[in-house]
Amino acid sequence: MRLLFRADGNATIGLGHVVRSLALVDMVRTVAPCWFAIQNPSAAIRELLGQAQVTLLELPVQPIAQEAAYLAAQVQPNDVVVLDGYSFDTAYQHTLQTSGCRLVVIDDLRAWPSAADLIINHSPGVTPAMYQARAETRFCLGPDYSLLRAPFLAGFRLPAPPTPAEKVLICFGGADPLQLTSRFLAALLPVEAVAEIGVITGSAFPHTPQLQELAAGYPRKQVTFYQNAAAPQMADLLQGHDAIVCPASTILIESLFLGKAVATGYYVENQRHLATYVHENQQAFSLGDLNNIAVGDLQAILTEALYYLEHHPRQPYVQAPGPGRLQNEFRHLLPAGPEIVP
Known part of the structure; x- marks a missing residue:
């Protein structure tokens, strides 16, 4: 079993998706080994992945439409693939699922129907009704699921x-x-x-x-x-x-x-x-x-x-952090294991 994260980052789009995905790695690394798939990683991204202690899966440089089939061939049925980016549309998701993997999508865009087993969006004020998703899709929505690094x-x-x-x-x-x-x-x-x-x-x-x-x-x-x-x-x-x-x-x-x-x-x-x-x-x-x-x-x-x-006094964004909630959601995607306390 692996948790395989897929995000892109470079000088044009910035490193936000990579950093956010690595924050999720911090939260769920006790669930299963974490890998990170990316095309043409820069020296800065290699350094980030090294600091995060994830295994790099360097993807060939190719159009996203072709990449989906390539990545699906690398994925095992017991893997959980986590997508974070604005190129991983419905077709990409369906192609990945031909491998039999479970699929998690970090989606704050809501631009197309999702095939995900789990959708994460830590933006406030978002509800499941705002998504086009399968009836069995699970949701982690709102600031209580903020994707932040350990410090x-x-x-x-x-x-x-x-x-x-x-x-x-x-x-x-x-x-x-x-x-x-x-x-x-x-x-x-x-x-x-x-x-x-x-x-x-x-x-x-x-x-x-x-x-x-x-x-x-x-x-x-x-x-x-x-x-x-x-x-x-x-x-x-x-x-x-x-x-x-x-x-x-x-x-x-x-x-x-x-x-x-x-x-x-x-x-x-x-x-x-x-x-x-x-x-x-x-x-x-x-x-x-x-x-x-x-x-x-x-x-x-x-x-x-x-x-x-x-x-002016300010109101709290959240009352308390709760990374254990995300760990439990990822455990639901894998073969049955003991639930942890948030």
């Missing part, structure tokens, strides 16, 4: 009381193809109340010299750059800042689990729901569609967000 689950805390945002951390993912990091750093540097700024990027981010040049124009401002932060360091960095500026992706959920004040927003459609939800439920402040904020308006809008976070 963020271990560091869980309820929201801290409002505090001045003197130390602000910016993180727009490892690749940041839209260069939002640069735009937000340029807007934040002139804000007098912010004394220290941390900037997190990944190995796929090519514009660090430009960021450093921006920061050099404000010699009295302490700006620190971090690259390729592993999960324990990332958790420490989030904890060490008063406010976080990030998109409505996994890093938003990580920050909320650590009780942090967050200014967020969305730049792709699948982030819109989470950004809206946390704003409406007073869990974070959403700037809305980050693509539509004019450069000249960004500083004022960001200042407004920080002021709000400094003066």
Whole structure:
């Protein structure tokens, strides 16, 4: 028996699907040995997989439609295959199931009918009725099933009381193809109340010299750059800042689990729901569609967000983490074994 994870990540789409899948690996690795299948893994992804202690199954570079048949030939009937990505449509899923495997889909898009035995979506406000799924499909939906790495689950805390945002951390993912990091750093540097700024990027981010040049124009401002932060360091960095500026992706959920004040927003459609939800439920402040904020308006809008976070109590995103629930769901997919307590 294996748990075989399939996700992609690169400089174009970022590493979010890979990181999220590896978070699930952390939660369920006691259920069965974990493998990870991917095409053309970069050095950064190889490092992540090595840190996660999963076995790499490197797939030939080929169109997704052809890959499904290739992967199905590598899969055994007792395996559980976990898909996380926006290319693994209904046809791909049906092809995989010809191997006899059980299928788990991490699906926050809901764009096509699903053949999965188990659907996971840790976005809030989602119900089974929103999916086109089989009658016997099981669901793990909502923040109680948040796919976070161990340091963020271990560091869980309820929201801290409002505090001045003197130390602000910016993180727009490892690749940041839209260069939002640069735009937000340029807007934040002139804000007098912010004394220290941390900037997190990944190995796929090519514009660090430009960021450093921006920061050099404000010699009295302490700006620190971090690259390729592993999960324990990332958790420490989030904890060490008063406010976080990030998109409505996994890093938003990580920050909320650590009780942090967050200014967020969305730049792709699948982030819109989470950004809206946390704003409406007073869990974070959403700037809305980050693509539509004019450069000249960004500083004022960001200042407004920080002021709000400094003066308004926040509601918890979840009351307590519960990774044991996902472990039990995966055990249901394998030959009968003892159930663990969440």
